[in-house]
Every structure is written in C-alpha cells, then in structure tokens.
Amino acid sequence: MAEIEREAMDYDVVIVGAGPAGLSAAIRLKQLDEDLNVVVLEKGSEVGAHILSGAVLDTAGLDALIPDWKDKGAPINxxxxxxxxxxxxxxxxxxxxxxxxxxxxxxxxxxxVSMANVCRWMAEQAEGMGVEIFPGMSCSELVFGDNGEVKGVVAGEFGKNADGTPSDAYEPGMILNGKYVFLSEGVRGSLSKEVIAKYGLDADSDHxxxxxxxxxxxxxxxxxxxxxxxxxxxxxxxxxxxxxxxxxxxxxxxxxxxxxxxxxxxxxxxxxxxxxxxxxxxxxxxxxxxxxxxxxxxxxxxxxEGGWQSIPKVSFPGGALLGCSAGLVNVPRIKGNHNAMLSGKAAAEAAHEAIKAGRSGDDLTAYNDDLRSGPIAKDLKRVRNVKPIWSKLGMLPSLILGGFDMWVANLTGWNPLGTWKHGKSDAAATGAAAKFKPIEYPKPDGTLSFDRLTNVSFSFTNHEESQPCHLHLADPDIPIKVNLPKYAEPAQRYCPAGVYEVIEEDGKEPRFQINFQNCVHCKTCDIKDPSQNITWTCPQGGDGPNYPNM
Incomplete structure (x- = not known):
C-alpha cells in the first residue's frame, strides 16, 4: 500500500506507548524545555487499558522524576x-x-499499586505540562529517513478488510515525524523487534x-x-x-x-x-x-527476564528503546517499573541535549552510556546470575548460588560468579513431545478456577472482527505439518487466552485456527513458538484488553 498518501505532523519527540517509560520520558522532556513538542501514541483504548503489572513499586524512578508525587495525588497509597x-x-x-x-x-x-492507575495519573501530569497524548492510536509501521534513520511512525490506520485491502470506511492514518522516536511498547513490541533486527542492536547481547x-x-x-x-x-x-x-x-x-x-x-x-x-x-x-x-x-x-546480559544496545539512529522494550526487569526483585521510569528520564535528557545542540536523527549514544553506567546498571548487574543459574541448575541451586552472588555484589559491587550465559532462546528450549507425557489438568470448578474463555471475558478484550488477523504466520503449513507432530502444537497450551486451536473433525485433516479476537496482547506466541513462525503485530487502535485496575 505504498501508494497511500498520508498527512504528516512534525514533533520534536514521538513516543510510542503510554506506559511508565514513555510517560516518564514525556514528562522529563517538558520539565527540561516546556517548548518542546512531544506526542505520546497509545494503542489501548485509553491510557492504562493495556497496562498489567504485579505490582510492588519501588518509587526510585518516580522519586527522581516527580519528587513531590505524594502531594500531587499519585494513586500510591x-x-x-x-x-x-x-x-x-x-x-x-x-x-x-x-x-x-x-x-x-x-x-x-x-x-x-495498580500500575494502570499510576499510568493514568502520570498521563494527567504529562498533559498538564502540554504533552499531547493520543490513545487508540496503534503505530503500524516505522518511517525511515534518507540515511536509514528512524524518522517517524504511521499511526491511526483503521478500516482494513480481513484480506488487508481498504474497506469503504478505510482511514489511512497519519505520519508523525520526530527528531527522535522513542519506542516504549512494553515486552516484545513489534516496532522494537523490527528496530533491533534492522540495526543489529542485540549483536553483543545474550538471548x-x-x-x-x-x-x-x-x-x-x-x-x-x-x-x-x-x-x-x-x-x-x-x-x-x-x-x-x-x-x-x-x-x-x-x-x-x-x-x-x-x-x-x-x-x-x-x-x-x-x-x-x-x-x-x-x-x-x-x-x-x-x-x-x-x-x-x-x-x-x-x-x-534476561536481565543485564540480554539488554540490547538501546539507542539507534533516530531513536531509543525504553523500559521493557529494552528488557529492564530485575527478575529476583520482580520489579521493572522503576527502571522503566529511569530509562525514560535518561532518554529524555539525552534527546534534550541533542535537540538543544541542533541535532536530530542521530544515535543517542549518551542514553546508551547512561543506562550502562547509571542506576539501572547498578540495579541489574548485581542480580544478573540468578536467572541463568536457575535455568541451568534448578531452583534450589539458584537460591543458594544466586543468593551468594547477590550478597557479595550488594556489599562490594562485584559478582564473584562473573556473568553466566542463558544458553538457548525460550523457543529453542521447547522439547519434542515424544520425550514427555501429556499433563492432565483438573477441570476448572468455576469458583476458584476458570476456563480460559471465561477468564478472558474478565479482561474486557475486544477486537473488530472484520480487520486483518494481527497474528501472522510466516508459513501457514508449519503448525500442522511441523509443530503438531513434533511438539504436539504447544500454541494450544502456552497461550493464556485460547487464541490457538487445532481443530480435528472426523474424516478431515487437522487444521490450525487462530481466534485473534481473544488476544490479550501478551506476546507469548511470538516468543515461545518453537518454529518461530508467529509474529505478533498491532491490531487497529483501541482493540485488545481494557484492563480496569491492573
């Protein structure tokens, strides 16, 4: 659809994703220069609609960004x-x-806390400072400049038919250009995945x-x-x-x-x-x-869950990866929101300095350097061996060895076990079905435990059914011809929303069915499919879960 003409708007910084990282970046940019034009694009129907976190919040990131958050009424009580x-x-x-x-x-x-509500409050703070926030605006593709840099995004494309052709109600969306584009899409974001591959940002990092x-x-x-x-x-x-x-x-x-x-x-x-x-x-x-x-x-x-050794380079020509798009969760602490906020703050400071110097579209190496030497590095380096030890040796050795390594790192800043590697990707870790026995799970009782479809109704998920399926198969034959005989097609089981089914009818060949309407945007399929055949992309804006207080 290259022939489609779209209107364009220019900003100083375009931010994809209204999570804690993206909103922190927007707020910090306005703190540094109230005249900067900043826009935040959120695929959820409202800010917070796609935010899901535990969450026990370490307020270190918020303390650095908005020290008087208590007085400002943050929902952190x-x-x-x-x-x-x-x-x-x-x-x-x-x-x-x-x-x-x-x-x-x-x-x-x-x-x-409910991080969904914290993000709603952060959005109010950002809008009060002059940040433009547009919910219901999926970013469907990147826009590149003449030198191969990321220049902007296409947002707000609506009304495609199931086959991808424009319907009578088609809206082509707009191009939003920025001197810098921040990707804060959360885990395994589709644009972040594209950028990591295009620029080889993970060339020197672990799986x-x-x-x-x-x-x-x-x-x-x-x-x-x-x-x-x-x-x-x-x-x-x-x-x-x-x-x-x-x-x-x-x-x-x-x-x-x-x-x-x-x-x-x-x-x-x-x-x-x-x-x-x-x-x-x-x-x-x-x-x-x-x-x-x-x-x-x-x-x-x-x-x-990769931690320190799995973080890719977080700056690239024209932009930066923030928060979970960069993989900043501290696994043993079960916390990442503080690092997401700190990353947004650091990226904003790097972009502000660059814009003030008259630059645009270049590599914000100052942000990458800050992340690898500042508070995020301190937080993640000292816990970096817990997850790989668990993966290789099991839970109890991880508690003992990982605990020892964390204790020494906490006291001295030095990890005596060095840096362990993770080994295989999660997809490659999947074993052949012939080596395992099926697991018989108890039937849900409807009181404490529930079937997937019943529970999905409590995520308030909705997708316009006439649009193209946002879950793309590189080869539509692989689920039945490869994954079913070799792996018993695990998509039927790893998806927490019942999106994938193998339909077996009398006298007919099995067929693979994708119920994309159920998708809660967890991205597990993009990660765990053993053939790496599934790519998660954004559906049209506003679709997906509508989490109230997650």
Missing part, C-alpha cells in the same frame, strides 16, 4: 507492611525466612529471555484481608516442570492481586502456564484466602 516467602508442597508450605536474603530483595519502602505472567484481581472476605501484605511462593505446582512462582498482594478496598509467573524456557510442550495458575489457586493456603470471594478481573502478559 498502600505501603508494604509485611513480606512473606513460602516454598509450597501440594498440601502444605514452608516459610522461608527473609533475614538471610540480600537487602535488595526487601520490599520495605515499596508500595502495592532475550521471558516469562508469562497471569493475574487476577479478587475481592475477598474483609476478615481475611491484610492490607500491605506481600506474599511470594515457589515450588508447587510447577516442581521441576518449569521455573516460576506466584505473588499475592493485598491492596486496599479488600482486594488482592493474585498472579502466577512461568519462565518460558520450559521444555515440556504439554505444559500449560494458564492451567498451572488455575491449579495453584487450589493450594490450601490460597483456598483459605479466596473462599467466599470473587474474581473481578483477569489478564496476562509476557515479562522480560
């Missing part, structure tokens, strides 16, 4: 009062004392690593609610099948955030992260907590 850490067996639990853990793992001074995180919000019996309590677990039900664990956070209003994370480097293609989450809720500890309560929301998304 539930300080952590108690930390629990349990190792679970099927019928019981062992409490792991927090005293031997490195201080960096303590949640003292942190807050339990990117990921987990899948699923979360429900429950309203529980007030007598069981303990506002400010944070609980993490490891062990059952995953055992040796996969790495991961759970979180249970008691926020205000008698609500708890309950979630489950599965590392995506698991081998058994029969494993279903979603069903492991549902099974977890039948542990006696969780049953006792949730009994008499009700689930009010559900969602899922991938989590970056």
């Amino acid at each position: 539930v300080p952590v009062k108690k930390d629990n850490f349990y190792m679970l067996g099927e019928a019981g639990k062992i409490r792991i004392p927090t005293t031997p853990m490195p201080p960096l793992l303590s949640n003292h001074g942190c807050y339990i 990117a690593k990921f987990g899948i995180g699923m979360k429900e919000i429950w309203e529980i019996d007030p007598d069981k609610h303990r506002e400010g309590t944070v609980t993490h677990t490891m062990g059952w039900p995953l055992g040796r099948n996969a790495g991961g664990g759970s979180f249970i956070y008691h926020i205000d209003n008698n609500q708890v955030f309950i979630g489950f994370v599965v590392h995506l480097n698991y081998q058994n293609p029969y494993l279903s992260p979603y069903n492991e989450f549902q099974r977890f809720k039948h542990h006696p500890m969780v049953v006792d907590l949730l009994k008499g309560g009700k689930r009010v929301a559900y969602g899922a998304r991938a989590i970056t």
Whole structure:
C-alpha cells in the first residue's frame, strides 16, 4: 500500500506507548524545555487499558522524576507492611525466612499499586505540562529517513478488510515525524523487534529471555484481608516442570492481586502456564484466602527476564528503546517499573541535549552510556546470575548460588560468579513431545478456577472482527505439518487466552485456527513458538484488553 498518501505532523519527540517509560520520558522532556513538542501514541483504548503489572513499586524512578508525587495525588497509597516467602508442597508450605536474603530483595519502602492507575495519573501530569497524548492510536509501521534513520511512525490506520485491502470506511492514518522516536511498547513490541533486527542492536547481547505472567484481581472476605501484605511462593505446582512462582498482594478496598509467573524456557510442550495458575489457586493456603470471594478481573502478559546480559544496545539512529522494550526487569526483585521510569528520564535528557545542540536523527549514544553506567546498571548487574543459574541448575541451586552472588555484589559491587550465559532462546528450549507425557489438568470448578474463555471475558478484550488477523504466520503449513507432530502444537497450551486451536473433525485433516479476537496482547506466541513462525503485530487502535485496575 505504498501508494497511500498520508498527512504528516512534525514533533520534536514521538513516543510510542503510554506506559511508565514513555510517560516518564514525556514528562522529563517538558520539565527540561516546556517548548518542546512531544506526542505520546497509545494503542489501548485509553491510557492504562493495556497496562498489567504485579505490582510492588519501588518509587526510585518516580522519586527522581516527580519528587513531590505524594502531594500531587499519585494513586500510591498502600505501603508494604509485611513480606512473606513460602516454598509450597501440594498440601502444605514452608516459610522461608527473609533475614538471610540480600537487602535488595526487601520490599520495605515499596508500595502495592495498580500500575494502570499510576499510568493514568502520570498521563494527567504529562498533559498538564502540554504533552499531547493520543490513545487508540496503534503505530503500524516505522518511517525511515534518507540515511536509514528512524524518522517517524504511521499511526491511526483503521478500516482494513480481513484480506488487508481498504474497506469503504478505510482511514489511512497519519505520519508523525520526530527528531527522535522513542519506542516504549512494553515486552516484545513489534516496532522494537523490527528496530533491533534492522540495526543489529542485540549483536553483543545474550538471548532475550521471558516469562508469562497471569493475574487476577479478587475481592475477598474483609476478615481475611491484610492490607500491605506481600506474599511470594515457589515450588508447587510447577516442581521441576518449569521455573516460576506466584505473588499475592493485598491492596486496599479488600482486594488482592493474585498472579502466577512461568519462565518460558520450559521444555515440556504439554505444559500449560494458564492451567498451572488455575491449579495453584487450589493450594490450601490460597483456598483459605479466596473462599467466599470473587474474581473481578483477569489478564496476562509476557515479562522480560534476561536481565543485564540480554539488554540490547538501546539507542539507534533516530531513536531509543525504553523500559521493557529494552528488557529492564530485575527478575529476583520482580520489579521493572522503576527502571522503566529511569530509562525514560535518561532518554529524555539525552534527546534534550541533542535537540538543544541542533541535532536530530542521530544515535543517542549518551542514553546508551547512561543506562550502562547509571542506576539501572547498578540495579541489574548485581542480580544478573540468578536467572541463568536457575535455568541451568534448578531452583534450589539458584537460591543458594544466586543468593551468594547477590550478597557479595550488594556489599562490594562485584559478582564473584562473573556473568553466566542463558544458553538457548525460550523457543529453542521447547522439547519434542515424544520425550514427555501429556499433563492432565483438573477441570476448572468455576469458583476458584476458570476456563480460559471465561477468564478472558474478565479482561474486557475486544477486537473488530472484520480487520486483518494481527497474528501472522510466516508459513501457514508449519503448525500442522511441523509443530503438531513434533511438539504436539504447544500454541494450544502456552497461550493464556485460547487464541490457538487445532481443530480435528472426523474424516478431515487437522487444521490450525487462530481466534485473534481473544488476544490479550501478551506476546507469548511470538516468543515461545518453537518454529518461530508467529509474529505478533498491532491490531487497529483501541482493540485488545481494557484492563480496569491492573
């Protein structure tokens, strides 16, 4: 569709994604120069609609950006009062004392928050400073300049037919050009993925690593609610099948955030992260907590887990990668929002200096240097071996060796174990089905545990069905001809929203079906497909989940 003519608008900085990283960048740019023209483009129907996080927030990033956030009414009101850490067996639990853990793992001074609501508040602050924010505006493609630099994005394209041709209601969208373009799309963003490949930004970094995180919000019996309590677990039900664990956070209003994370480097293609989450809720500890309560929301998304050694170069000609687009989650702390904010602040400062010097479209190396030497580096370097040790040796060695490495790094700034490599990508880690037995999961009871489609309805997901499928197969034959015989087609199980099905009808060949309307934009398929045959792209703006308070 190269012949399509689009109107263009010029800005100083174009920011893709209204998450904590993108909004921090916008706010910092305006703090530095109120005359800068800054625009934020958000694919969700509103700011916060696609934000899903645990979340226990370390306010370090916000403290640096907006020191008086309390006075400004930030929705950050539930300080952590108690930390629990349990190792679970099927019928019981062992409490792991927090005293031997490195201080960096303590949640003292942190807050339990809805990051969706924090982002809504940050958007209000940004708009009050003159930032233009456009929700419901998917960025469908990058625009490049004459020298190969990123010059802008195409946003707001609507009304394509299922085959990709323009419908009668077609809107071509606009080109938004910037002296610099910031990509803060979250995990495995489609434009970020394109930029990393185009400029070879990951040439000197280890494999990117990921987990899948699923979360429900429950309203529980007030007598069981303990506002400010944070609980993490490891062990059952995953055992040796996969790495991961759970979180249970008691926020205000008698609500708890309950979630489950599965590392995506698991081998058994029969494993279903979603069903492991549902099974977890039948542990006696969780049953006792949730009994008499009700689930009010559900969602899922991938989590970056590669850490320090997997961060690509974060600057490129014409722009920068921010937050989870760069992979800045601290895995053992289960936190990344503070680093996302710090990255947005650092990128904004680098862009401001460049624009002030009359530059545009070049490589913001000052931002890349800052990230690799500043507070983000300090946060991530000292925990860099926990995840690869877990992947290679298992959970208990990771607790012991990783804990030792973190303790020494916390005290001295030096990691005695050096830098461990991750090994395979998560897709390549998937084993052949012939080496494993199918896992029989209990049927959901409809009270504590739920089938995927029922839960997806609580993510308030909606997609216009007449548009092209945003989940692209490089080869449509691979799911049935390769993935089904070799891997029992794991897309049926790793997707937490029931998007992928293998339909088997009497007398007919199996066929692969994509129910893209169910997609909650977690990007797991783009990561875990063993043939790397699936590419997640943005549907038209405003489509996808509509998370209320995630």
